[in-house]
Amino acid sequence: MSETLLERPVAPPTSLARLRRDLGPVYAANGLIGFVFAATGPVAVILSVGTRGGLSQAELASWVFGAFFVNGLLTLLACWLYRQPLAFFWTIPGTVLVGPALQHLSWPQVIGAFVATGVLMLVLGLSGWVRRAMALVPMPIVMGMVAGVFLRFGVDLVHALRADAAIAAPMAAVFVLLIARAALGRRMPPMIGALLVGVLAVTLSGRFDPGAVGVQWFAAPVFQMPQWSWQAMIELVVPLAITVLVVQNGQVGAVLKAAGHDAPVNAVTAACGAWSILTASVGTVSTCLTGPTNAILASSGERERHYTAGIVVALLAILFGLCAPLFTRLMLAAPPAFIATLAGLAMLRVLQASFTTAFGGRFTLGAMITFVVTVADITVLNIGAAFWGLVAGFAISWWLEPADFEAVRSAGIASAAQREGASSSSTTK
Numbered sequence: 001m002s003e004t005l006l007e008r009p010v011a012p013p014t015s016l017a018r019l020r021r022d023l024g025p026v027y028a029a030n031g032l033i034g035f036v037f038a039a040t041g042p043v044a045v046i047l048s049v050g051t052r053g054g055l056s057q058a059e060l061a062s063w064v065f066g067a068f069f070v071n072g073l074l075t076l077l078a079c080w081l082y083r084q085p086l087a088f089f090w091t092i093p094g095t096v097l098v099g100p101a102l103q104h105l106s107w108p109q110v111i112g113a114f115v116a117t118g119v120l121m122l123v124l125g126l127s128g129w130v131r132r133a134m135a136l137v138p139m140p141i142v143m144g145m146v147a148g149v150f151l152r153f154g155v156d157l158v159h160a161l162r163a164d165a166a167i168a169a170p171m172a173a174v175f176v177l178l179i180a181r182a183a184l185g186r187r188m189p190p191m192i193g194a195l196l197v198g199v200l201a202v203t204l205s206g207r208f209d210p211g212a213v214g215v216q217w218f219a220a221p222v223f224q225m226p227q228w229s230w231q232a233m234i235e236l237v238v239p240l241a242i243t244v245l246v247v248q249n250g251q252v253g254a255v256l257k258a259a260g261h262d263a264p265v266n267a268v269t270a271a272c273g274a275w276s277i278l279t280a281s282v283g284t285v286s287t288c289l290t291g292p293t294n295a296i297l298a299s300s301g302e303r304e305r306h307y308t309a310g311i312v313v314a315l316l317a318i319l320f321g322l323c324a325p326l327f328t329r330l331m332l333a334a335p336p337a338f339i340a341t342l343a344g345l346a347m348l349r350v351l352q353a354s355f356t357t358a359f360g361g362r363f364t365l366g367a368m369i370t371f372v373v374t375v376a377d378i379t380v381l382n383i384g385a386a387f388w389g390l391v392a393g394f395a396i397s398w399w400l401e402p403a404d405f406e407a408v409r410s411a412g413i414a415s416a417a418q419r420e421g422a423s424s425s426s427t428t429k
Helices: 016-022 025-038 041-052 057-082 092-101 107-127 130-136 139-163 165-180 182-187 190-205 230-258 265-280 291-297 303-322 324-332 336-359 364-376 385-400 402-428
Strands: 088-090 287-289
Touching: 016 303, 025 041, 025 190, 025 291, 025 303, 041 057, 041 088, 041 092, 041 139, 041 324, 041 336, 057 088, 057 265, 057 303, 057 324, 088 092, 088 265, 092 107, 092 139, 092 230, 092 385, 107 130, 107 230, 107 265, 130 230, 130 265, 139 165, 139 230, 139 336, 139 364, 139 385, 165 182, 165 190, 165 336, 190 336, 230 265, 230 287, 230 291, 230 385, 265 287, 291 303, 303 324, 324 336, 336 364, 364 385, 385 402
Parallel strands: none
Antiparallel strands: 088 287
16 A cells, blocks of 8 residues: 555755755755756757747747746755755657657647646556556667657767868867866766857857847746647657656666665656646646756765755756746757757767667567667658557567566566565564
């Protein structure tokens, strides 16, 4: 029965006095770096997908507002209640899924899928079924889909290097240099270095259009009414939920566990569901725990004080969201190669990890089929390729790789028995 309950916040509750005592330069710096990462490449992904999908500048700014301001409030609340680094932003794989969907679905229909995904995750979180749901589709098959939808960003990066080398080449060169020189990379994260060099290159090129920035600085959310469509539900809801629960939250849970934290899985899932319904109202894709930012927050310092870095991220995100129109217009005023390069560089590591997970162990044939079908980008019955990739990959693995399913099932049984034994032991003590 306890499995169906949301995890309780820590006791005694966090106080302002404790926050002031726990906050320090290390945690403030980690919070700043984590925020800057979220506000650079991932925002470029939103702008790239939304621009291709025909969204207006006001709708894009509203999306950014929801992604930062609304999710920043959840981050602040979660870090305060659970005293853990729990930074919530938006699903980047889910954002990429939206791009092809906007070629044959209307924006209100996509918003309807965001709302339905939120309802599904809320039910899973409140029921305690989330761990079972996460185990239904093997991770390699999921990551085969992710690799397929992310591949375009790597290809766009190569195209940007060819089409606008004056902007793209310096950004890519500095990114590679900061990765190659670990000491430099610790002082200047590669994505931030690429951003700064890109800003300099755009400025020197004289191709920044300040007239496009306009005069509106502060957020003016564009509220959206969902439209219900079976095609949108079938194409987007399950893949979006998988990207949140498995690709994002599942991996963040592992990262936090390695740092000594025990993330409240049911509460996180329920919060992602409730907030996804809320952010959908301003046109923002589903809420999730974000992997790179949470990894940065938990990367150094004392475990008990990591939550303060999450609170720093939350406050910066809230401020950024309030100025979403300004930042959106600034980025859109730059040459297209700037956004394409920034988004491509941000996705390189994720694309690499997707291929490694998809083809590094079990279910390799199913993962390959999923990847190929997703890359083919075909639409059947007005349902996009990501969904059909998952269906085809799962079916092929179920038919031709039954030993892998049996191995995963046996490992799951052993893990459950181990958890039960540990729980019984702690109760006895």
